[in-house]
Amino acid sequence: MTSQYWVLHVDLDQFLAAVEILRRPELAGRPVIVGGKGDPTQRAVVATASYEARRHGVRSGMPMRTAAKRCPDAVFLPADNPHYEEVSEEVMAVLRAFPDVVVEVMGWDEAFVGAETADPEALAQDIRAAVLAKTRLHCSVGIGDNMLRAKLATEFAKPGSPEPGGGGGTFRLTGANWVEVMADRPTQALWGIGAKTARKLADRGLTTVRELAATDPAVLAADLGPAMGPWYVQLGRGIGRARVEGTPWVPRSRGHETTFQENITDWADVRTEVAALARLVAADIGGEGRPAARVGVKVRFAPFSTYTRSKTLDAPTTDPDELATAALDVLERFTSRRPVRLLGVKAEF
């Protein structure tokens, strides 16, 4: 066997729920739902549902209230982000400990691994075994000849995948089986095409990956934008970035936002909250030593209409007073005084 470059996509199974079950083993086998403050009557959404909860139709992103209706017997737990961050770091350290691999972290619970190997399935199994041994967490690994295919392959590796040959913890998706596995699926199965774009494509007669792949990129460029149009066609053809990048990520922005349990009706309170959010952001970017060049404010009025305003600062700053003043200036550009559901402040570098 000859060695070649492979992309592996490592994705922890039901990460937040699995971490909580490790802390409280008596929860094993029970439907566990992690999200918000763990109170299903509050304004919050599900961050992760255990497989048992998913069997009742609970999904991430679903309002906690809805989850409670679908699965009243579930154990609801608050999201403990600092802990998940710590556990995630342990997992990433296990990946980085493999010799001659490049690791690109995509979130708490997933990462790409680039490696030169003759046997990517063996490497995938080694990774799964090492992660399990060192962290007691299970993961699935997608194997691909680029990042797009590796990422999509993971879904077929996951426990319970109905794909023939799938569900076994690893799955390989390359140019060799792309058409067989993907061509008849809806365009939304692709990583980067959501509900809105899938509908736009369907309006143009493109419902399957096969149809998208056969489209002239120039036609979609004129229609859906010079970058996005051709990119969608590339997605349909299974084309994506081939090399995993190990260089550390430099954030472009840093922000905080809050949804209030009760809408705010007094504009003086809105101003107070915006100033507080700006100081939170200032603390973050001050700690990172990166001054903000722009400040943005987001306001979501009840029931759910969202607007943003922003401005470029005269000079970049990390000063909390300056950032709070700038955020309040930007806030003044909102003229509506309807009840406010959410406020956010963001710094751009």
Added chain:
DNA sequence: TCTGGGGTCCTAGGACCC
């Protein structure tokens, strides 16, 4: 289904400049 919080990138129009 009464819809979190953290982000990224793209698009398009207008301002402004040469």
Added chain:
DNA sequence: TCTGGGGTCCTAGGACCC
């Protein structure tokens, strides 16, 4: 003066992802 063309920055919004 009825009027070019290119480039860049600013801003708001949209879509997507974890």
